[in-house]
Structure formats: C-alpha cells, structure tokens
Amino acid sequence: MIYFVVAAVALILIAIYYYFKPEQKVTKNVFNAEYYRGLNYLLNNKEDRAFKIFTALMDVDSSTIETHLALGGLYRKRGEFDKAILIHQNLLSRPTLEKELKNQALYELAKDFHSAGLYDRSEKIFRNLSESNTYALSCYEELLKLYEVTKDWDKAINIINKSDSVEINNHSKDLLMSHYLCEISTNHHENAEIERAVVVSKKSLKISPTCLRPYLQLGTYYSETDPKRSLQYYSQAIQIDGDFSKYIVKKIINLTKSSSHNELIMDAIIEISNDKKLSFIPELYIYLLYKGNEDLASSYVKRYHAVNDYDDFIINSTLATSENDDIAKTSPVDNMINSYRKVFDKGFIFLCSNCGYKSNVLNWLCPSCNSWSSSKPITTFDLIDGGYKNARQ
Numbered sequence: 100m101i102y103f104v105v106a107a108v109a110l111i112l113i114a115i116y117y118y119f120k121p122e123q124k125v126t127k128n129v130f131n132a133e134y135y136r137g138l139n140y141l142l143n144n145k146e147d148r149a150f151k152i153f154t155a156l157m158d159v160d161s162s163t164i165e166t167h168l169a170l171g172g173l174y175r176k177r178g179e180f181d182k183a184i185l186i187h188q189n190l191l192s193r194p195t196l197e198k199e200l201k202n203q204a205l206y207e208l209a210k211d212f213h214s215a216g217l218y219d220r221s222e223k224i225f226r227n228l229s230e231s232n233t234y235a236l237s238c239y240e241e242l243l244k245l246y247e248v249t250k251d252w253d254k255a256i257n258i259i260n261k262s263d264s265v266e267i268n269n270h271s272k273d274l275l276m277s278h279y280l281c282e283i284s285t286n287h288h289e290n291a292e293i294e295r296a297v298v299v300s301k302k303s304l305k306i307s308p309t310c311l312r313p314y315l316q317l318g319t320y321y322s323e324t325d326p327k328r329s330l331q332y333y334s335q336a337i338q339i340d341g342d343f344s345k346y347i348v349k350k351i352i353n354l355t356k357s358s359s360h361n362e363l364i365m366d367a368i369i370e371i372s373n374d375k376k377l378s379f380i381p382e383l384y385i386y387l388l389y390k391g392n393e394d395l396a397s398s399y400v401k402r403y404h405a406v407n408d409y410d411d412f413i414i415n416s417t418l419a420t421s422e423n424d425d426i427a428k429t430s431p432v433d434n435m436i437n438s439y440r441k442v443f444d445k446g447f448i449f450l451c452s453n454c455g456y457k458s459n460v461l462n463w464l465c466p467s468c469n470s471w472s473s474s475k476p477i478t479t480f481d482l483i484d485g486g487y488k489n490a491r492q
C-alpha cells in the first residue's frame with residue numbers, strides 16, 4: 100500500500116513539473132528577445148535606449164546582471180572603456196543589487212578605470228575591495244599591475260608584504276620583490292646615489308638569488324670603481340642564466356677598457372670558455388685569439404665543432420671573419436671586435452620568450468604581456484635565416 104502512495108505522489112509531482120515548465124520557457128524567451136533588443140541599441144551607439152531596456156530587465160530578473168557584467172568586460176577588451184564604465188556604473192546605481200554582485204561590478208569598474216588610464220579611481224576601488232576576503236588576492240594582483248604601470252614601487256612592495264599567497268600574477272613573490280627593489284636601485288643610480296643603489300641591489304639579490312637582474316646591476320655599478328667585484332658579479336650572472344652569456348661576455352670585455360686587471364679578466368674569460376653548458380660565443384673566441392693565444396682559441400673552437408649545425412655555422416663565419424680581416428689582425432682587440440661586429444651584429448635584440456615581443460632594449464617587464472624576466476638577448480645574426488630557430492631546436 101505504502102509503495103502505491105509513494106508512486107502516486109511521484110507521478111503527481113512529475114505532472115506538476117511538466118505542467119509549469121513550458122510556461123517558464125515562454126517568459127525566458129520573451130525576456131531574451133527584449134535583452135537582444137537592448138543589446139542592439141547598445142551596439143548602434145543608442146546607449147540611452149539600451150539602458151532603459153536593460154534597467155527594466157534587471158528589475159524583472161537578476162540573471163541579466165551577470166550578462167551585463169560579461170558585456171562590460173567585452174567592451175573593455177575591445178578598448179571601448181567609456182562604454183564599459185557606463186555599463187558597470189549603471190549596474191551599481193541599482194539600489195537592489197546584492198552585495199556579492201555589487202562587489203563584482205565594482206571590481207570590473209576598477210579594471211575599466213585602469214584600462215582607461217584613470218589610475219587614482221581604479222586604485223581607490225581596488226583598495227577598498229581588497230578588504231573583502233573573497234577579493235583580496237584578485238585586488239592585490241590588479242593593484243600590482245597598476246603600480247607597475249605607474250612605477251609606484253614602494254606601494255607595490257607593500258602589497259607583496261600584505262599578500263599571503265606565494266605567487267602573484269604568475270610570478271613568485273620573491274621574484275617580484277627582487278625586481279621592484281631593482282627598479283628602486285635604478286632610480287638611485289640615475290640620481291647618482293651610487294651607494295644607495297648598491298645597497299638596494301644587494302637586498303634584491305638576497306631575496307631572490309636566482310634573479311639575474313641585481314647581478315647585472317652590481318656588475319655595472321662596480322665597473323668603474325671596483326672592476327674586480329664587477330667581474331665577480333658578471334661571472335655569477337653567467338652561471339645564473341646562460342642565455343645571457345653573449346650579452347655578459349661583451350660587458351666583461353668592456354671592463355678591459357677601464358681596468359688594469361687584464362689578467363683577472365682573462366682568467367674569467369678562460370673559465371667561461373670551459374663552461375660546457377654554454378653555447379659558442381664568437382666574441383669570446385676573438386678575445387682568446389687576440390688577447391690570449393691561438394692554442395686557447397683553437398681548443399675553445401674544437402669543443403664546439405660538429406656538436407650541432409648552428410655552432411658549426413657560427414664558428415665557420417667567425418673563422419672566415421678573423422682570417423680575412425687583415426687590418427684587424429694588426430689592430431688592437433677593440434678594432435678587431437668592431438670589424439667583427441660589422442659582419443655579425445649591431446647589438447642585441449631582446450625577444451620575449453613568453454609572447455615573442457621584440458625590442459632593442461632589455462625590458463625586464465615585457466610591455467606586451469606584462470611578464471617579468473622573460474626577455475632574452477639574441478643577436479641580429481641569430482635571426483638570419485632562422486639561425487635562432489635552429490639553435491633552439
């Protein structure tokens with residue numbers, strides 16, 4: 100008997116469900132048609148009419164709020180910041196908006212302000228919103244992006260200290276802190292406050308010993324006052340990032356111009372030439388050949404010959420350059436390197452390994468994809484006929 104009652108109740112419930120379902124569907128469709136009419140007005144720059152419809156719809160059903168948020172985000176992506184701002188501000192003007200949706204709209208509005216370059220207004224909203232636990236990390240991430248644009252490094256460091264998360268914006272907190280300190284160090288250096296610059300770079304190096312930047316900074320800062328220390332930092336830098344070896348070897352060779360420590364520099368160059376992890380460095384070969392002796396140079400070349408096609412290609416070009424250049428043979432090494440450069444490269448191009456952005460200057464923060472430490476130096480020669488590509492395969 101009891102089974103019969105249960106089955107009957109279940110059947111009645113199913114019947115009620117199907118009886119009401121079609122009606123619901125109809126309302127939804129009517130509502131959607133109205134929504135698309137609004138959307139159409141918006142796309143045709145008839146914002147006032149669009150907002151009338153949207154506002155009316157929002158009174159009917161709160162689900163449009165999410166669609167509004169999506170639409171606002173879409174406008175921001177398209178670069179139409181004023182429209183995105185209007186949509187989000189319009190949402191926020193609704194007195195019945197739930198707290199969670201209000202926070203979401205505020206978060207989006209702050210992003211609009213950032214994109215539109217209204218940094219003060221963006222910062223204010225993100226700061227207030229970061230008090231809420233749900234939004235703290237997202238707001239910290241956005242605030243860091245904002246301080247990176249406005250170069251407000253002290254505030255950026257404060258955010259790092261506040262955040263509990265290990266990673267922010269896909270970077271470790273230590274790496275970010277290290278770069279922010281390096282930025283401050285650069286400012287000191289530009290203001291001729293060398294001692295302060297050195298202190299801050301050393302702090303940066305301590306926080307993230309695997310970040311290349313402070314080593315290069317200290318190498319540069321010491322290059323005139325203490326070439327021996329400069330050399331130590333440059334040598335450490337090569338150990339940290341072999342991709343920078345050609346770039347750093349040039350800096351080391353430049354030290355010979357202002358230094359009387361030529362023996363120390365030769366020792367460092369020989370040590371680098373023995374590092375099997377590094378790829379062939381034409382400048383290093385030229386230096387060994389003209390400042391050292393032929394044995395050193397040829398044993399350096401031999402190690403790379405036939406290891407891979409790319410190294411062979413570079414080596415043959417290097418040998419051809421050094422043999423054919425008679426003037427260079429009788430000139431000091433600087434002239435030799437200069438004539439060599441005419442053939443090989445006009446300095447470095449920096450290629451972002453994250454997004455492929457190319458630049459003539461080393462950007463520690465990629466202006467295209469906002470990633471730190473992603474740019475690597477390549478020579479113009481590396482780019483010829485896909486030489487760079489081959490080297491990486």
Ligand SMILES: [Zn+2]
Nearest residue numbers: 451454465468
């Ligand atoms: Zn990039």
